[in-house]
Amino acid sequence: MALYDMSREDITETLPLTEPVLLILLSLAGQPQHGYAILKDVERMSSGRVVLSTGTLYGALRRLLDVDWIERFEEDETPRGRQAYRLTPQGRRNLQLEIDRMKHLTRLATLRVATKES
Amino acid sequence: MLTVYRQLLHLYPAEYREDFADEMMSVLAEVRDQNANRKIIARIRILLRESAGLVTGALRERFSAFIEMQAELSIGRFTMRNGFRFPKSTIIFMALILAGLVMAIQRGEQIAASPHVNQQIGPIQAVHSTLLPPIVLFLAVFYVLGFVGWAIVFALRRSGVHRLADVSGQPK
Numbered sequence: 121m122a123l124y125d126m127s128r129e130d131i132t133e134t135l136p137l138t139e140p141v142l143l144i145l146l147s148l149a150g151q152p153q154h155g156y157a158i159l160k161d162v163e164r165m166s167s168g169r170v171v172l173s174t175g176t177l178y179g180a181l182r183r184l185l186d187v188d189w190i191e192r193f194e195e196d197e198t199p200r201g202r203q204a205y206r207l208t209p210q211g212r213r214n215l216q217l218e219i220d221r222m223k224h225l226t227r228l229a230t231l232r233v234a235t236k237e238s
Numbered sequence: 239m240l241t242v243y244r245q246l247l248h249l250y251p252a253e254y255r256e257d258f259a260d261e262m263m264s265v266l267a268e269v270r271d272q273n274a275n276r277k278i279i280a281r282i283r284i285l286l287r288e289s290a291g292l293v294t295g296a297l298r299e300r301f302s303a304f305i306e307m308q309a310e311l312s313i314g315r316f317t318m319r320n321g322f323r324f325p326k327s328t329i330i331f332m333a334l335i336l337a338g339l340v341m342a343i344q345r346g347e348q349i350a351a352s353p354h355v356n357q358q359i360g361p362i363q364a365v366h367s368t369l370l371p372p373i374v375l376f377l378a379v380f381y382v383l384g385f386v387g388w389a390i391v392f393a394l395r396r397s398g399v400h401r402l403a404d405v406s407g408q409p410k
Contacts, residue, residue, distance in 0.1 A: 154261075154265075155261055155262070155264070155265040156264075156265045156268040156269070159265065159269070171287070172291075173287050173288050173290065173291025173292070173295075174262050174265045174266050174269065174288055174291060174292070175262075175288070175290075175291030175292040175293070175294060175295030175296070176291045176294075176295060177265070178258050178261070178262055178265075178295065179295045179298055179299070181258075182254070182257075182258065182299075202261070202264055203261050
């Protein structure tokens with residue numbers, strides 16, 4: 121069955137991502153963003169459920185920079201203290217893997233629940 | 239408010255501050271400005287949230303090398319991958335070990351104070367003088383073993399082995 125086709129090789133040891141990290145990556149998926157814009161975007165995407173502090177955000181950004189999932193994005197005339205970040209190709213790939221994993225899980229859960237109900 | 243944040247940023251390692259302190263201060267200033275018109279209670283809540291975030295973030299950065307090393311050396315449930323999460327059974331084991339140690343000391347004191355002298359082996363002598371060299375030797379051996387273990391982990395980290403988990407089989 122297609123639902124069981126996802127091989128273990130496709131699932132990195134870093135998955136599943138925590139919700140804050142997933143939301144930070146989703147925030148950067150569309151366009152480069154600086155710190156405050158990421159904070160607000162995460163809050164908006166989660167309907168106010170996930171409110172990151174600055175310390176938490178930069179802890180996550182530091183770790184994502186370390187593993188090359190994101191990179192600093194140099195803008196023209198960037199004011200000091202407003203550094204933007206964007207996804208790297210590797211970060212985008214891993215984000216897509218996480219989305220695929222979640223899709224797989226959702227489809228499987230839907231199927232199992234439907235089978236049980238019928 | 240910003241003064242508090244600036245002071246708390248000093249808790250971070252110097253290298254981290256060099257990379258991120260200006261950006262973080264900029265974001266914290268934006269957070270303050272955007273919430274300037276809110277009620278005092280809301281502003282205090284934000285101050286507490288940001289302060290707690292800075293303190294926990296600084297602790298995490300300070301102990302990040304230790305946490306990562308523990309994660310690499312983790313066995314089964316004794317993992318510390320997500321920070322300092324001991325299994326609850328650790329407290330029970332530690333209490334049992336402490337109780338055993340106290341009982342052993344009390345028993346030793348009772349034996350030492352006993353007037354009974356065994357004719358075959360003679361009176362019991364204090365063991366402090368004979369115990370000290372083995373303790374030093376014991377500590378030295380484990381210190382060396384610990385250093386060798388640390389060197390191996392450090393060499394593995396330097397070789398980039400710890401990054402293999404992030405590669406996911408795809409070229410960069």
